[in-house]
Amino acid sequence: MSGVLPRLERDGSGLCWVDRAGVVHSGVHLVRAFPLTAPDEQVSVVSAHGAELHLFEHLAGLDPEARALVEAALAAREFMPVxxxxxxxxxxxxxxxxxxxxxxxxxxxxxxxxxxxxxxxxxxxxxxxxxxxxxxxxxxxxxxxxxxxxxxxxx
Amino acid sequence: MDKDAADAPDRSCEAPQWVGTAPVRVDLDLDEALCFAHSRLELADGSLIWQGAAGEHRTWRVGPAMRLAHDTHAGAGTLRLEDAGTCLATWHHTQDALAAVQRLRDTFARVARGEPAHGGGDEGADGGGAALAHCPICRTPIPAGQDDCPQCDGGEANAPSTWILLRLWRFARPYKRSLLLGFLLTLASTFATLVPPYLTMPLMDRVLIPTQRGEPLDVALATGYLGALLGAALVAWGLGYWRTYILALVAERIGADMRNATFSHLLNLSLEYFGGKRTGDLIARIGVETDRICVFLSLQLLDFATDLVMITMTAVILASIDPLLAVATLAPLPFIIWLVYLVRDRLRFGFEQINRTWGEVTNVLADTIPGIRVVKAFAQEAREVGRFAELNQKNLRMNDRVNRVWALFSPTVTLLTEVGLLVIWGFGIWQVAHDRVSIGVLTAFLAYIGRFFTRVDSMSRIVSFTQQAAAGAKRIFDVLDCVPSVPPPHQPLPLAPVQGRIALHKVSFQYGNHTVLRDISLEIAPGELVGLIGHSGSGKSTLANLICRFYDVSQGSISLDGRDVRTIDLAQYRKHIGVVLQEPFLFFGTIAENIAYGKPDASRAEVIEAARAANAHEFILRLPFGYDSVVGERGQALSGGERQRISIARALLTNPRILILDEATSAVDSTTEKEIQKALDTLVQGRTTIAIAHRLSTLRKADRLVVLDKGEIVEMGTHDDLLARRGAYYRFCVNQAQQDGAAAALLESGA
Structure with missing residues (x-):
């Protein structure tokens, strides 16, 4: 039961989060806690109801595949023209x-x-x-x- | 009245000299019907003697059952002589005699007890009228080291002395080298500007007049003089630039130092000070006044110095060229000085009025802007605008009055200048006609005098600027001279790891002459959660403030882990205390900065940790910039509950051993209260907590409840104990249950 590795996955409607118990939360989104001062730290996985499911401390610590997914998901939501x-x-x-x-x-x-x-x-x-x-x-x-x-x- | 005013200080000087059986005298200034009349009360050789204005007198032998009762009402004090409860006599007095009356009463009590009239050693210090200065307005003794009367802020009524500007030297000292250089440059540049008129003399006598007479033009000589004129002008320009730059630089730095010093001193003053001051006034002091002093130092004082140097030099040069003509030239000067003297007082008064009005204008702003919601809610915009306009109108009136004098002043000086010129012309022509002076000398004099009188004119302006700067300096030094009423310990001992045991021993606290807390003794064990209950005004918050050491106790002591808090370094002590107030204050800045306020070097993970514990993390994530979102002065974008949870996170992050919750949940609705309560439950774990609450439900987890009434502990125990006792706490509970019942009934009737 508890052997499932918590992870972020893409599903039909967008992103979903698979928690330690293997439960799939669909419709999650990613939120940067410090979008301006430290965009690549403390990225939160928030459920459709606004509850936090997981917190990535450092994006740099993720494996490349997961990181690409996270960054793509963040980029899709962010609109801050430089x-x-x-x-x-x-x-x-x-x-x-x-x-x-x-x-x-x-x-x-x-x-x-x-x-x-x-x-x-x-x-x-x-x-x-x-x-x-x-x-x-x-x-x-x-x-x-x-x-x-x-x-x-x-x- | 005058006679009285002159006499009073004398008598207070006599006071310290009485020893043993020396009499204690009080000059009463009201009679039995509270009319102004003089009489004297004296305590000597164990007898109390009253002497009326008409010479009549009465004597009472002081007995053991006798006492002098004293109280004040509406500015009049009443002294009653009682013997075993029966009133023998009554006297009245005004505030002027208060100190003496109190001395008399104390001495009387000692005599009645059979002790020597002269008390312990400290009595001398207390009654030391000679050593203590008295306020000229209300006659209250002024504490050593303070300029202003603590009672009436009497200084405002007096014109600030110009000498106070000398105290600015304290800020100027670090820059004395630059200042010296600046002064030397002033001398040099002024001298350079005085060269050109001097050169007109030979230019006229040796070049122009001979040429006019038909002699050939001496081109070399003329070029030489013109070159010298240009050279002098260039040197004056260069030196003037250097001087102005250096002195302006120094003045700005002095201004900045002064602002820093005032602000840091202000922040170290205790809450008591802030309680009595208005925000606008303090802002004006630190902002406007320092700036005014800065401008005064950099521009006006500089100009004044230049003028002075210029006038002196001009006078010397003129006298060296032709003494008689010089005397004629300088003739209008005394008249101008007299004029300056004449307008000075009027101007000074006017400028003070303007300054004060200006402070009031700032006060309206500082009141209205933070209170904008109240203003709008009561639709009082028009009134506030009116109030502002009225003050502006007053400001205008004051300015108009000053300008009326001022407008007359400048043209008068100009007129005098013209008259002066006329005198020179007339006297000069006469002298030239008699061949006593050359045309060149006359031209030089005319050139000098033009400069001279413009200088006199500008110098006379310094009068008002000086007055303004002196008024500003006084207001700055008012702040700087104020001694914090929570003094730091002389030799603070390092604080060992804090357990969190708080003990209050016979604590009393007076605010002014109003006793807020009386004889409170309370021991709080480490980790204990104590709830304080009582009506508003019962002293709960004051008790919390005393534990935070925002104020110091009047009597008794408060100790932390067995050490008196007054021996602990304040900053270190407060580091161990977390406070959550009813009205959470958030600073302008990001949420992360606000949470990390007590621990600026906290990591982001710690900030999130604290926010999560305070149940704030998720709502913060919903904000557009998460923890980087800016919250305003009053945290406009956040709800009360959200702000409160941020302030709880702030308290959590410092991980204090002692926690003070001052009505932390009373400003929010019950849903939010539950959320906050959840956050608080995490917060209080393992910490010594003092919680003040209106709602008893928030104290359900308290280990002990303390019920306060009128500054005294009336009940103490657990919830069950107190309920069983059916005392004050029981009544509280019943009251609240009735309210809740009423709410429930409302629900039912609605359904």
Missing amino acids: IERVLSVSRHWVPSILEVQTDRGLTQLALESEESIRRIGADKLLIRDRRGICFVVEYHSRLDRRSKKLLERFL
Whole structure:
């Protein structure tokens, strides 16, 4: 009975979790406990009812196959475009519309207030736009001069 | 009244000199009908003597059954002489005589007991009127080391002395080298700016006038003078830049040091201090006042120094060129000084008013913004706006008043400058006509005097700035001079591994003159869960606060594992105490940061562990950024129960030996209460816990219940014991059961 190795599996509707007792919980999803400060640590397997079934301490500790599955599942749920360049701003004070090049393509970011920009650590920025989408600037210091200059006014 | 005011300090000076049979005197200032009248009460040679204003007197021999009863009401004190319960006489007095009356009463009690009138050694220190300063307004003795009267904060009524600015030296000392350099640069740059007018003299006399007379232009000489003018201007520019930069740098640093010092001192003050202060006022002190002082030091004081140097140098140069003309030039100066003196007082008053109004404006903001839900719930937006507008209006009025004086002041100085110029012109022309001075000298004088009077004008402004800065400095030093009422131990001994045994021995606590706790003795064994029960105001929270050492006991002692808590380092002591309050406070920051507040180096796994134990993990995972989600000042996005569970996780993470739950579940509904209760059950395991609760159900697991009433322990025992005793606890239970019954009945009637 208890010999079953708990594991994550793909099933018809999405993901399922097989626990130690061999019970299959379908419709589970993965949640990062620290999506911003430590995305690859403490990833929780949460049941459809919101109860935690398992917690992966470190994704690095998983075997490659399981890790690929976890990362694919996480990627499917996450939508945080990474800003690569700031092309233009409608004006230098809020509210303003920023034309940005992200890893998911070109888009407009409507910035409502300075509080929508949040610093994480020394170099990371999180910018929430009017639609509630969170844009990420991974390395603020590594942006090109023009982008940095445009962003600077709002920081 | 005046006579009284002048006399009073004298008498308090006499007090310490009485020895043995020396009389104790009290000057009473109210008569039997509570009208203002003087009389004197004296205790000498075992007799109490009353002497009226008209010279009549009565004497009582002090007997063993006699006592002086004293109480105060509505600002008037009443002293009653009783003999075995019968009242022999009654006197009244105001607050002014309070200290003396208390001394008299104590001495009387000693005499009645047959002891010597002069008590123990500490009496001298207590009555040492000469050593103690008295507040000029309410006459309360001011504790040593404090400027302000603890009773009325009397300093506010006095104009802050300008000398307080000298105390800023404490912050300036680390920068004295830079300051010296800055001062030397000031001298040098000022000197450089005074060179050009001096050069106009030879330029006029040796170049222009000879050329006008038809002599050939001496190009070399003219170029030389012009070059020197340019050079002087450049040197003045360079030195001025260097000086301004250095001094501004130093001033900013002084400002920053001052802010840090004030804030760190403020945070180390005990809760008692914060209880009596308004947030806005404190914010204004640390923010605005330090900034104002900073601006004063970096700009205004600098300008003032430059002006002073400039005026002195100008005066010296003028006198060296032509003493007589110099005297004529400087003639309007005394008049300007007199003018400055005249407006100073008006301005000072005005600026103080403005500062205070400004503090009130900040107070409205600091009140209204955190209380926004109450404001909105009662639809009082318009009133708050009105209150704000009214204060702004007051601010405007004050500003207008100051500006009326100010607006007149500047043009007056300008007028005087013009008059001064006129005098020079007239006197100069006359002198030139009589060939006493050259045209060049006159030109130089005119060039100098233009600068001179602009300097006088700007120097006169320093008056108001100084007053403002002095007012600011005073408010800063008010905070810095305040001594924490929970003093750190002189030689804290290291704390051995804590067992968690808490013992209260005859603890009393007074808040002001109101006794909150009286003679509480209680032993709590390690790991025991003690529930505190009582009506609000019975002293439960105060008891918890005393155990946390937010306050110190007035009498008695509290010990941890047999050691008086006052001998333990505060920070170390509190590390062993976890507190969960009724209204959980979350700081602006992520949830992870909030949970790890007491242990910032906790690992992520530990944070999750604590959250899980507090039953908070799963709801945190549901938030968009999990543990990285930001919660605001008042944790807007989270419900009360969620915030409470985060605060429980916070207490759990530090793994304290002692836990204080102050109504941790009273602010939430019963479903949430159950969830919190689950979290609390994990929390209390193996820890000494003191739980305060309204709802008796939350104390069902308590090992012992302590029932408090009016600051005293009335009952103590287990739930069953106390029920059987049918006392206060029983009544509590019945009350609550009735309420629950009413709720049940409501349910039934609904069904």
